[in-house]
Amino acid sequence: MFSNEIRTEIEVEGTAQEVWDTLTDFESYSEWNTGFVKAEGRAAVGETLHITFSQKADKTMDMHPTVLVADPGHELRWLGRLVMPGIFDGEHRFEINETEPGRVTFVQSERFRGVLVPFVRKMIEGNTLSMLERVNADLAKRVRSLSATA
Numbered sequence: 001m002f003s004n005e006i007r008t009e010i011e012v013e014g015t016a017q018e019v020w021d022t023l024t025d026f027e028s029y030s031e032w033n034t035g036f037v038k039a040e041g042r043a044a045v046g047e048t049l050h051i052t053f054s055q056k057a058d059k060t061m062d063m064h065p066t067v068l069v070a071d072p073g074h075e076l077r078w079l080g081r082l083v084m085p086g087i088f089d090g091e092h093r094f095e096i097n098e099t100e101p102g103r104v105t106f107v108q109s110e111r112f113r114g115v116l117v118p119f120v121r122k123m124i125e126g127n128t129l130s131m132l133e134r135v136n137a138d139l140a141k142r143v144r145s146l147s148a149t150a
Helices: 016-024 026-032 117-149
Strands: 003-013 036-040 050-056 059-063 066-071 075-081 089-100 103-113
Touching: 003 117, 016 075, 016 089, 016 103, 016 117, 026 036, 026 117, 050 117, 103 117
Parallel strands: none
Antiparallel strands: 003 103, 036 050, 050 059, 066 075, 075 089, 089 103
């Protein structure tokens, strides 16, 4: 089985709970998230999410991943598949690590597996990685702005 993994991280001024609340408030994504531009569902194991993502301006794609892990303040992980298992599977992971009071290291990663991986490796390491970095920056900014108004 072919695989490829990408990983990004950012320091966020805020608590683990603030980051979790922002990350799992899917209905608000359209207000701040330039990568996952629309999302619906609940952050609960076994739930199916409905997510629209944008790797490039004016180009979106829908996915319907299943939540694998929903550990408040620590980790959210989902698995999305193209058509059927083994073609192109993406296991997306968000980790929240409070490094000190009011400061969090937010890690976002995705592991891709399947027969299509070698053919889309360039897209994964370019457009997808760039989108994850954008989402990280958007999240940090959103948490900071919500903390400032609280």
